[in-house]
Amino acid sequence: MLTRSVLIYLSSQERLKEFATHFKLFKKLTTRFIAGENINEAIAAIRDLNARGCSASFDHLNESVTSPVETEAEVREYLDVLARIDESGIDSNVSIKLTQLGLDISPVLCEELLVRILRRAAELGNFVRIDMEGSAYTERTLELALAMHARYPNCGVVLQSYLYRTAADVERMNQAGVRVRLVKGAYDEPPAIAYPRKADVDDSFRRAMQALLRQGNYPAIATHDEGLISETIAFAAAEGIGSDRFPPQPRKRWSH
Ligand SMILES: Cc1cc2nc3c(=O)[nH]c(=O)nc-3n(C[C@H](O)[C@H](O)[C@H](O)COP(=O)(O)OP(=O)(O)OC[C@H]3O[C@@H](n4cnc5c(N)ncnc54)[C@H](O)[C@@H]3O)c2cc1C
Secondary structure: OHHHHHHHHHHOOHHHHHHHHHOHHHHHHHOOOOOOOOHHHHHHHHHHHHHOOOOEEEEOOOOOOOOHHHHHHHHHHHHHHHHHHHHHOOOEEEEEOHHHHOOOOOHHHHHHHHHHHHHHHHHOOOOEEEOOOOHHHHHHHHHHHHHHHHHOOOEEEEEEOOEOOHHHHHHHHHHHOOOEEEEOOOOOOOOOOEOOOHHHHHHHHHHHHHHHHHHOOOOEEOOOOHHHHHHHHHHHHHOOOOHHHOOOOOOOOOOO
16 A cells, blocks of 8 residues: 555656666565566566566556646657567557646647557557546546547556446446456545445455456456455356457557
């Protein structure tokens, strides 16, 4: 919990972030959470994961984007990442936060920039996951994900089981065929909108996982909770949901 809050805070603090990446002890601690400080380190980490049978999602941590110039830098970073994934042949998609693309500055700008990334990813046969941020962004993120998915099927989104609204959102995304990554949620939310008790967050996760496995489009069940991972595997087996429902995503080139 502490590490989670510290990481979210750090990702929004430029000077602290710089300090942290040069401080050896901190670096050791964050290796568990952060694959690398630059694209080459991240690619090496992903190669290692791929060799162990895991595919990856490439996420450039930066929640402190406050100007259009910075959003442009983020887009360039992601276009570069997509090209490097393609060239290196690693098995990875990308994840992005809408605030990185200027959601706080202008929704129109944010959409334009997201379209650039989605279009390039589609050309390269890759997939873009929109991360979920704090609750102030939930509805705007889902609306944009739905609108984008209608034009770019390679666009998916994240739902957080700590929010009361998530059961309804799972249904909404399943109906639209939007690929969902299910997580517990990483932000501090008030009891008015989120389960305060961990047991309830886990129950909500369990229900959402089941609905996603039954009716969802290629869901990603993202947790370090080994109990819930085992339950997911057992549920899939009991329901006869085999790996053929989730074939490796072909790297085909689409055009838009
Ligand atoms: C692939 C992925 C993508 C995510 N994307 C988002 C997102 O878009 N939006 C969002 O709000 N949150 C996101 N999260 C974070 C998520 O919401 C949780 O905060 C985080 O995963 C911790 O909860 P948990 O599900 O692992 O379960 P917990 O019940 O918190 O933890 C279960 C066990 O895992 C251990 N653990 C916790 N974190 C880690 C870790 N990093 N490495 C190893 N062990 C750990 C705990 O110590 C505990 O023993 C993402 C998480 C993952 C794995």
